Amino acid sequence: MKIATFNVNGVHGRLPALLRWLAEFRPDVACLQELKAPQEKFPEAALRVAGYGAVWHGQKSWNGVAILARGLKPVESRRGLSGDPDDTHSRYIEALIGDVRVGCLYLPNGNPAPGPKFDYKLRWFERLMKHADALLATAGAVVLAGDYNVIPTDLDVYKARTLAR
């Protein structure tokens, strides 16, 4: 099974590129982040024409995640992580594609640090770890894919010197 992930930074603005990418690489599963579209404005029909079923968790202007599956509709098993009832960001959706469970995540950027956004990122990490532990305790294959917003090397940074200050 070919599983891919793509931060689209606006699913409408990026839709032509997304469709080309799906046609060229034909992933069985694609995890999308930064839809930047409300739930009711996700381009479900265009993706269906392209051969992909979808589940998604939209949000106006920011965030938003989706899971696409070629030739079938993913069976949603979770949206959002537990542990913070006040968290309104759409950053996690999970679904079964056949017998493989796929979690699609968009981890908070956390900038600027230190500050409340960085604190939120760390708390989100803790919630993800807790959920990952629960997933690993269950039987079956699990994949947690997406944008972790973790940058081990300067190659992962658009402009490392700016971040280093």
Place this chain on the structure above:
DNA sequence: ATGGTTGCAAGGCAA
């Protein structure tokens, strides 16, 4: 070197 870019959505925020 204190600026540089983009998407959403309609001014400024987030990345």
